[in-house]
Amino acid sequence: MTLLALCARPTPIALLLAFAVMALIPLARNPELNGYFLTLLDLMLLTYSLNMVVGFSGYLSFGHIVFWGLGGYTAGMLVTTIGRAIAGELTFSPYLLVPLGGLVASAFAAVIAYPILRIRGAYFAIATFSVNLAVQTIFFNVPVFGGAEGLPLKRFMSYQIVPAFYWLLAFGLLAFLSSYLILRIKLGYGLLAILNDEDVAQTMGVNTTLYKILIYIIAAFFAGAGGAVWALAQVFVDPENFGITRSIEMFVAMLLGGVGTTLGPFIGAFIYFAIKDLLIIRFPHLHLVFFGGIIMIIVLFVPGGLVGALRQHVPGLRRILE
Amino acid sequence: MGAILELQGVTKRFGGLTAVRDVSLAVAPREIVGLIGPNGAGKTTLFNLITGVYRPDDGRIRFNGERTDGLSAYQIARRGIRRTYQVVRPFPEMTVLENLMVGAIFGTPGQGRLLPVEAAAQARRTLEFLGLGGRAETLSKHLNLGEKKRLELGRALTADPALLLLDEALAGLTPSEIDHAVDLISRIRRELGKTLIIVEHVMRTIMKISDRIVVLHHGEKIADGPPDVIARDPQVVEAYLGEAML
Ligand SMILES: Nc1ncnc2c1ncn2[C@@H]1O[C@H](COP(=O)(O)OP(=O)(O)OP(=O)(O)O)[C@@H](O)[C@H]1O
Ligand SMILES: [Mg+2]
Numbered sequence: 234m235t236l237l238a239l240c241a242r243p244t245p246i247a248l249l250l251a252f253a254v255m256a257l258i259p260l261a262r263n264p265e266l267n268g269y270f271l272t273l274l275d276l277m278l279l280t281y282s283l284n285m286v287v288g289f290s291g292y293l294s295f296g297h298i299v300f301w302g303l304g305g306y307t308a309g310m311l312v313t314t315i316g317r318a319i320a321g322e323l324t325f326s327p328y329l330l331v332p333l334g335g336l337v338a339s340a341f342a343a344v345i346a347y348p349i350l351r352i353r354g355a356y357f358a359i360a361t362f363s364v365n366l367a368v369q370t371i372f373f374n375v376p377v378f379g380g381a382e383g384l385p386l387k388r389f390m391s392y393q394i395v396p397a398f399y400w401l402l403a404f405g406l407l408a409f410l411s412s413y414l415i416l417r418i419k420l421g422y423g424l425l426a427i428l429n430d431e432d433v434a435q436t437m438g439v440n441t442t443l444y445k446i447l448i449y450i451i452a453a454f455f456a457g458a459g460g461a462v463w464a465l466a467q468v469f470v471d472p473e474n475f476g477i478t479r480s481i482e483m484f485v486a487m488l489l490g491g492v493g494t495t496l497g498p499f500i501g502a503f504i505y506f507a508i509k510d511l512l513i514i515r516f517p518h519l520h521l522v523f524f525g526g527i528i529m530i531i532v533l534f535v536p537g538g539l540v541g542a543l544r545q546h547v548p549g550l551r552r553i554l555e
Numbered sequence: 556m557g558a559i560l561e562l563q564g565v566t567k568r569f570g571g572l573t574a575v576r577d578v579s580l581a582v583a584p585r586e587i588v589g590l591i592g593p594n595g596a597g598k599t600t601l602f603n604l605i606t607g608v609y610r611p612d613d614g615r616i617r618f619n620g621e622r623t624d625g626l627s628a629y630q631i632a633r634r635g636i637r638r639t640y641q642v643v644r645p646f647p648e649m650t651v652l653e654n655l656m657v658g659a660i661f662g663t664p665g666q667g668r669l670l671p672v673e674a675a676a677q678a679r680r681t682l683e684f685l686g687l688g689g690r691a692e693t694l695s696k697h698l699n700l701g702e703k704k705r706l707e708l709g710r711a712l713t714a715d716p717a718l719l720l721l722d723e724a725l726a727g728l729t730p731s732e733i734d735h736a737v738d739l740i741s742r743i744r745r746e747l748g749k750t751l752i753i754v755e756h757v758m759r760t761i762m763k764i765s766d767r768i769v770v771l772h773h774g775e776k777i778a779d780g781p782p783d784v785i786a787r788d789p790q791v792v793e794a795y796l797g798e799a800m801l
Contacts, residue, residue, distance in 0.1 A: 417671060419660055426657045429646035436606050438632035438661035438714065 244496050244555040245413060251499070252406045259395045267394050269506075271466060274401035277502035278459040279479065280486040281408035285452035288493035289415065290445055291428035292350065293358040296365030297483065300453040302475035303341055304334030304460030306372060309384040309470035316389025327390045328400050331461045338457020339450045346446040353431070369475035383471025390468060397466035401459065405499075408455045412495040413555070415448070424448055428493070478521065485524045488531045491540025495555050500539055558617075559584045559750050560605070560718055565614035565624075567600055567774075574600040576774040577614070582718075587744055588752045589765030589782070593794060596771040598754045599641055602720045605752075606638050607631040618718070635663040637711035638720040641754070643703040647696035651687060651706055652678050654695050658713035674713070681709045685739065701732040708739065712747070719743065721753045725760060733757070737764055762786060770794065 258270050279301060286294040311330045315323060345364060352360050372378045379385075415421045423444040426434035435441050464470040482505065489508075490501020508527070512520040535542050544550045558581040567575040575597040582588050590598050603609045605616060607628035616624040623631050637658070646654050655678035659669050669677055682688045685705045690698065695706055704724055711719055721740070725733050737760060743749050755761040761782075762768070768785040770778040772794040778785055785791055 419671070422653075422657050422660050422671065422674075425649060425653070426646060426661075429648055430644055432608070432628075433640075433644050433646070434657075435628040436608065436632055436638060437657060437710070438629050438663075439657075440629050 242555065243553050245410075248409055248496065248499060249406075252402060252409075255402060256399070259398055264394065267398055271394060271398050271401065273502055273506050274398065274405050275459055275463050276479070276482055276486055276505065277498055278401055278405045278408055279456055279483045280490070280498035280502055281405065281412060282452045282454075282456040282459070283483045284487050284492065284494075284498050285412060285415070285448055285455075287487065288497070289412075289421065289424040289428065290448055292353075292445065292449075293355070294361050294449075294452075295358040295480065296361035296363070297452075297456060298475055298477075298480045299361075299365040299368050300338035300342065300456035301460035301463070301479065302365075302368065302372070302472075303338045304331075304457030305464035305470040305474040306378060306384075306460075307334040307337040307457070308461035308464045309386060310378070312386045312389050312465070313384055316386075321389070323390050326396065327386075327465050328396050328462065331400055331404075331458050331465070334461025334464075335454040335456075335458035338453040338460070342450045342453035343446070346449045347442070350442070350445040350449060365475055365480075369472050372475065373472040379471065381472065383469060383473075386465070386468045386470070390465070392466075392468050394466055397462050400462045404455060404458050404462070409495060409499065411451065411455075412498075415451075416495065416555075420444060420447060481521060481524060481528075485528055487538075488528060489538050491538035491542075491544075491554075492536075494538075494540045497538055497540045504539065557584075558582060559619060560752075561615075561617040562605075563615045563617075565601075565604060565611045565616060567597075567604055567609055568612050573774050575604065575611075575771075578771070578774075578776050579614075580769060580776065580779070582750060582752065584717075584750055585744060585748055586750055587740070587764060587766050589761040589768045590752055590754045590771065591756075591758070591761060591768060592771035595773075597774040598771055599722055600774075601771070602638055602722055602752075602754070605631075605720060606636055632661070632714075632716075633663060635715075635717040636720065637714050637716040637718075639704065639707040639711060639722055639724055641722040641726070643700065643707055645695040645698070645703050645706050645710070647694070649695060650692050651682065651695050651698070651709075652691040654706055655681055655709050655713045658710040662714035663716055678709075678713055681713045684712075684742075685709045686735070701728050704728065704736070705739075708736075708743075712743070716749070718750045718752070721751060721755075723754050723756065725755055725757055733760060740764055 259267055283294060283297050286292055308330050311333065312323065312327050349360050373381055423439045426439050427441050427444060431441055460474060486501035486505040487498060489504045491497030509520055512523050531538065537545060540554050544554055560582040562578055562580040565575060565578045592598055604611050607626055611624050615622060618634055618636060656674040659674035659677040660671060682691055687702065687705055687709065690702060698706060708724065725736055728736060741764060744751060753761065765782055768782050769776060770785060770791050777794060778788045778791050
């Protein structure tokens, strides 16, 4: 019955198809194409993660990249530790460590969630940003983590982009399905209530603290898993994995696609890359500046992104574009 | 015993200002209590204390015999208290139906707390009851004031609470909307068996629908009794001096 209801909806069907088509990409055996979509899927997964916090609960998680970086370092530390122990290349696929990257990110989220999610509005944004900076500084300065040079992994594993691609694709799909499911269960309704008016949500019986913590932990898992795949795909991780570039990119992709929707991060990642390609050809080092402008334009004029704008202007699409 | 809600010596201070001072009050099941008093008397603050938005500095609050002061707002809500807001606060970016569904999904244990599918059905029934059936798919920010107030009432009702606190549910409504709302309130008690505390400035209306009137003035309870007695109470008339009483 539930499965049937799911199939009657165009959004999940379209996205399942799209993911299936993307699964064919490595068959072309084109390394450049694989690399392009690896980057795109990485951003898409991060955007799904960000959207769970920002789009579902309304909390502006500006330091969200911290989970991605922690996932990357988890994979990096595990590979180097195991590699040193057996004095050679890993005897199993290092990508099997990816879920651990997600779990470590979730554990970190669980630790900081209670104090940090008590802070509302702009102060929450600043707090998350500060947490990211602090963590980045720690990894920059602690020798065990490779310090500024980071952790090269190539002694312990070989460069393999195709498994990385499929791991990101699988987690991207999982992130979409989770988003879709969350919005349909009690957790989703509680989060939407928090997004709309947290105080009212409380007087309506929503355990707001618990719900915010839950979504923060779930979102961190996906970002952490993505970061782990990325580190393994690059065979390298360094403090730049907590860098600002991706933080901006995922916000732009989320805003372009449609905050709070399950289709938005998917579409947003594609639009982001289309625009980025156009801009990079003309303005090689300035594209981030343009994206700053794009953020402002979207927030001011199209706050719902593409999905939001379509839903608003074409009546009847509300049930179709989710 | 017997009271569904019981306040004993409840006090709330904001800095130097005592917004609610030593208020004691008992409300019986299925009673409609009108809470009146001049602007700033402490009516909304009293609602905030009962619903756990604020904790009393002094005194006790019991709901169904259980101490609730000290519990957080969501825990109190789950025991079966819902409210509406003086300045309406629907969830603006959600549809009318979704607003009511939140009420049902997070309803009182054993009564509300439905799965989303069941909650939608419950929400639709309540919308019919309120005469809002045609507005189910409208974003609530697009409703007019009268509809927003009914939405808040509906959002409270889908939770199936034992006690409803209505903070100026009639203010700003047109005369025909007021008639409709008054009719709804009496049906909420009669057909649904709810207990209500109603804050209202429209004297004629509150006197008509309440079983009992409680008067607050500068945070203190200055009168408590049947409407016709309260209307003649010299202390009450004095509190309202300068304001139109009836
Ligand atoms: N959060 C707060 N901080 C400081 N003072 C407050 C706060 N809430 C209420 N007050 C003050 O407490 C007093 C009682 O306010 P309250 O809103 O309870 O009155 P009211 O009876 O509901 O009035 P009205 O009829 O105007 O709605 C007022 O003097 C108000 O300014
Ligand atoms: Mg008030």
